[in-house]
Amino acid sequence: MRSFAPYACLCAMFPVVLAVNFDTCLQQVRNGDWGPTGGTDNAGHPVSNISEATAITYDLCLVACGASSEPFNWSIFSQQFSAWLLPYLALVSQLPFGANNRLDNLVSMLLTVGSPTLAAYSLALTVLNGAWVAQRFSHLSYPNVRNAVKILSSLQQSSFHIITEESLLASLIVLPENDDWWTELVLWLNYVHTWSISAVASILWVIVAYVFTVVDSFEGVVTASTLNANGQAVGSIFIWLLPIVVGWLQISPKCDYDRVHQAMQRANVIAHVATEDGKSTLASNISNRRAIALQKGGGDIHSDERCTAPIFNYARFLPWTLAVETVYYAFREADEKSDSRQPVDLRAKWEKRDRNEIHPANRRGSLSQVAAYVEPTIHPAAGYAQNRSRWGPGVVSRFLLAALFSLALTWGTVGAAVLVAFYTPTKGIACRSGSYLIYGFLSTFVWMIMVASSVLAHYSTFTISFKGRYAHTKSTRLAGIFSIILRKTGKFLASVNAVWIVLACLFQFGSFYDRCWCNSSVFYLGKNAYNVIDVGPADVEALNAPWIAGVGLASGCAILFLGFINILMNPALPD
Incomplete structure (x- = not known):
């Protein structure tokens, strides 16, 4: 021996x-x-x-044999790269961006590839928020409610604020002169980022390439070298990109910063406000403030909220919900008073109109009367809470549902890739399957800290009142600092993870992983590690079950996620 x-x-x-x-x-x-x-x-x-x-x-x-890898084989590399990875890299270009600078667009791309969990979470939140706001306003019939739902849903990709002071919001809702404001803003926001020829071609390329290469992997001649370089697992781990791109194309998010900014400017030019003499005037004659306007500042804490790329919807979730609630309560009060046939000017009589519509005369009054029309008149004990939650209603259920489907999509595709690599001889967790696990864990971790960052950023806006002044507490200041640290850490890790998964695929196709340590599954088998070199027909046949399971798991999770998006998309709007 x-x-x-x-x-x-x-x-x-x-x-x-x-x-x-x-x-x-x-x-x-x-x-x-x-x-x-x-x-x-x-x-x-x-x-x-x-x-x-x-x-x-x-x-x-x-x-x-030595500790080095097998030599680079260009024919195997080019075939596997063009079949399994290149279509997905091309599909990344079809993601919606729309930020007002290239750096933010680059960061959004790295965040998407580096954390598909975060990308799926923001997409799921978008459709959940759209369904929620439609349901929230569904029982109201006051003028412009339907347009309000469309506008608020479209502004999910924008950071905006609601100003209730000086009766700005009340005037926007109550005054009949502002009907044009709601109509025009809906019209100007109704641009479509949808199915271009390049988008359809990229999607079809991915689907056809995936189907053809899956069939070829079952039908082709398999050797040890081609088996280890096979892209079956790569195709599974990137298939999450397909429902993300298709979902955003179907939703058509309003993420073009310049177009949204121009739409708000055009609408706010025709906004009216009430005056004390009972006549309305253009808001521009009073001040530069508007009831609904895009945020211009906010510091480094809220920088992600101001970036219009849809992946940053996770950062706008909580402030957007509170803004919707502010608009909803104003509409609700006006709706209930109109149902009671109460005009804005209490000295006037209720004017009737055909077809159950509210006569414009019932919606006019002085500045103080318009402000009072959207204020609650019933004691909070009867169900009208004046001190509403600073987090917003239904945020927990929407968060949990979005998290469930985003994690299912991530780990369904990552799990499929791990399953395929695990059962490829030598069986076990090795370089290939370990690379996929690292990608999945980092994707989930980035999602966790980015969501935590958004929660801390929202908490940092909480203030206390002291002798008429508002000030931040020590805890809110610390929350803001930790929010920035977590956000920057998450972006760094996502960038590293995006580069890592591309390199891992290139390593697999380029024979870098074809070395004793990787092929022997040392990490999993320990002292019993061994390297399978001669792959027989029985070994290839045994791969059919895990390969079919991997394809089914990855495709099933992608279809399930896309089905979830389509079920919630285009909710019924108020009449």
Whole structure:
């Protein structure tokens, strides 16, 4: 029996720089060049006759073959790269961006690729918010309610504020002169980022390439080198991109900063406010403030909220919900007073109109009367809470539902890739499957800290009143600092993760992982590690079940997520 310890020490001290040829190495082992032991079958069991070995132990692999990888094979690399990875990289260009600078667009792309969990979460939140705001206003019938739902849903990609002072919001809702404001803003926001020829071509390219390469992987001739470089797992781990792109194209988010900014400016030019003499005037004659306007500042804490790329909807979730609530309560009060046939000017009589519409005369009054028309008149004990939650209603249920589907999409696709790589000889967690696990864990971790950052950023806006002044507490200031730290950490990790998953795929296609340590599943098998070199028909046939399961799991999760998006999309609007 020959000892391999001296050779192992030499390999550790003087790394082999020459490329490895595992077929030649196995033939030398079979010829007995390295002694009668160390050969195994493809299940890791020692063989009695070294000439029958189809695999070798990890220790013998280091000695006989070396620690380097197999040589780069351009034909295998180009075939696998163009079939499995290139279509997805092209599909990334179809993601909606729309930020007002290129750096924010680049960051949004890195966040999407680096954390598909965050990308899916923001998409799920968008459709959940759209369904929620439509349901929230569904029982109201005051003029412009339907337009309000459309506008608030469209502004999910924008950071905006609601101003109730000086009766700005009340005037916008109550005065009949502002009907044009609601109509025009809906019209100007009704631009579509939808199915272009390039988007359809990219999506079809991914689908066709995925189907063809999956079929080819089952039908083609499989060898040890092509088996390890096979992109079956790569196709599964990137399939999450398909429902994300299709979902955003269907929603058509209003994320073009310039167009949204111009739409708000045009609408606010025709906004009216009430005056004390009972006549309305253009808001521009009073001040530069408007009831609904885009945020211009907010500091570094709220920088993600101001970025219009849809992936940052996670950061706007809580402030957007509170803004919707402010508008909803004003509409609700006006709706209930109109249902009671109460005009804005209490000294006037209720004017009737055909078709159950509210006569414009019932919606006019002085500044104080308009302000009072949207204020609650019933005691909070009767159900009208004056001190509303600073977090907003229904945020927990929407968060949990969005988190559930985004995690299912992430780990359904990552799990499929791990499943395929795990059962590819040698079975176990190794370089390929480990790379996918790292990608999945980092994706989830980035999502967690980015969501935590958004919660802390929202908490940092809480203030206390002291002698008429509002000030931040020590806890809110600390929350703002930690929010910035978490957000920057998350973006850095997402960028690293995006680069990592692309490199991991290139390593797989370029034979970088075809080395003793990776092929022997040392991390998983430990001292029992072995390297399968000669792949037989039985091994290939055994791969059919995990490969089919991987394709089914990844495709099923993608279809399930897209189905969830389509169910909630385009909710019924108030009449």
